[in-house]
Amino acid sequence: EPEVTQTPSHQVTQMGQEVILRCVPISNHLYFYWYRQILGQKVEFLVSFYNNEISEKSEIFDDQFSVERPDGSNFTLKIRSTKLEDSAMYFCASRSGTGYEQYFGPGTRLTVT
Amino acid sequence: GESVGLHLPTLSVQEGDNSIINCAYSNSASDYFIWYKQESGKGPQFIIDIRSNMDKRQGQRVTVLLNKTVKHLSLQIAATQPGDSAVYFCAENKYGGSQGNLIFGKGTKLSVKP
Numbered sequence: 001e002p003e004v005t006q007t008p009s010h011q012v013t014q015m016g017q018e019v020i021l022r023c024v025p026i027s028n029h030l031y032f033y034w035y036r037q038i039l040g041q042k043v044e045f046l047v048s049f050y051n052n053e054i055s056e057k058s059e060i061f062d063d064q065f066s067v068e069r070p071d072g073s074n075f076t077l078k079i080r081s082t083k084l085e086d087s088a089m090y091f092c093a094s095r096s097g098t099g100y101e102q103y104f105g106p107g108t109r110l111t112v113t
Numbered sequence: 114g115e116s117v118g119l120h121l122p123t124l125s126v127q128e129g130d131n132s133i134i135n136c137a138y139s140n141s142a143s144d145y146f147i148w149y150k151q152e153s154g155k156g157p158q159f160i161i162d163i164r165s166n167m168d169k170r171q172g173q174r175v176t177v178l179l180n181k182t183v184k185h186l187s188l189q190i191a192a193t194q195p196g197d198s199a200v201y202f203c204a205e206n207k208y209g210g211s212q213g214n215l216i217f218g219k220g221t222k223l224s225v226k227p
Contacts, residue, residue: 004156031213043157043202043217056214091156100145100164100206100213104156 002026004105006092012111013082021077021108023092030097032075034067036060036088037107043091049075082112125224132193134221136186136203145206147215148177148188152199160188160201190223198225 005024013019025032034046047057049067066078075094079086089109093102126132138146144165149157161172163179163186170177176189186203200222204215 033214035215035217042219043204043215045214045216048214058214095213101147101159101162102213102215103159104149106156 004092004094004103006090006105006108008108009106010109010111012113015084015112016081019079019082019110021079021090021092021110023075023077023105024073025075025092025094026096026103027073028096029094029103031095031102032067032069033093033095033102034077035091035093035104037091038088046077046090079110082110084112086110087112122219123222123224125226126193128193128195128225128227130193132188132190132197132223132225134188134190134201134203134223136188136218138184138186138203138205140205140216141184143205145213146177146179146186147204147206148175149202149204149217150197150199151202151220157202193223193225195225195227198223 004026007022011019032049035043036046037043045058047061047067048055052069064080068076087110089107091107092105095102147162148160150160151157161175161177163170163177165181168179174191178187190197200220202217202220204217206213206215
């Protein structure tokens with residue numbers, strides 16, 4: 001069964017450093033998303049991406065964040081200068097063009113020290 | 114305030130019993146709702162969804178009920194098994210399905226006693 005994959009599973013970085021979180025959505029899916037989940041809290045929407053551009057972003061997704069689909073399979077989230085409060089699980093999700101259900105990857109745990 | 118929330122943070126049931134997990138939403142414009150199961154250390158796993166033009170939808174051992182009058186959503190799990198132990202989130206599509214951005218509730222932790 002096709003699934004969303006994410007790498008790395010755990011990323012530790014120092015405050016102020018740049019990180020890139022990587023995702024491979026389900027092939028032939030058209031919509032891509034990033035969400036985050038701070039430990040013990042609910043999942044929060046960050047950004048949606050369709051047709052090679054951002055279609056929606058939340059207030060969390062400020063100028064320090066960017067997304068890219070560099071090729072036909074990868075979808076990345078970059079945080080330019082990490083802050084302590086960026087520590088969270090980051091989930092990538094994708095959905096097809098026909099259904100609304102989103103399929104989530106296993107997540108990347110980002111720890112900013 | 115939150116667009117989607119859950120009434121009970123924890124639910125403990127006996128193996129074999131039926132479980133009912135509730136969810137309230139506040140946005141009348143939402144037309145799509147979805148339930149996810151999240152096991153510890155894993156990503157949300159799709160369980161079942163429902164559009165606002167339906168009141169009920171059944172899957173394998175799961176049923177979702179939607180009451181638009183009181184803006185209430187519930188997930189029923191039949192014959193609950195230990196493997197059902199997880200946190201369950203409801204989520205809504207705030208934009209009526211156009212981009213699919215999901216707004217999640219806080220989650221209910223389901224514990225199944227053997």
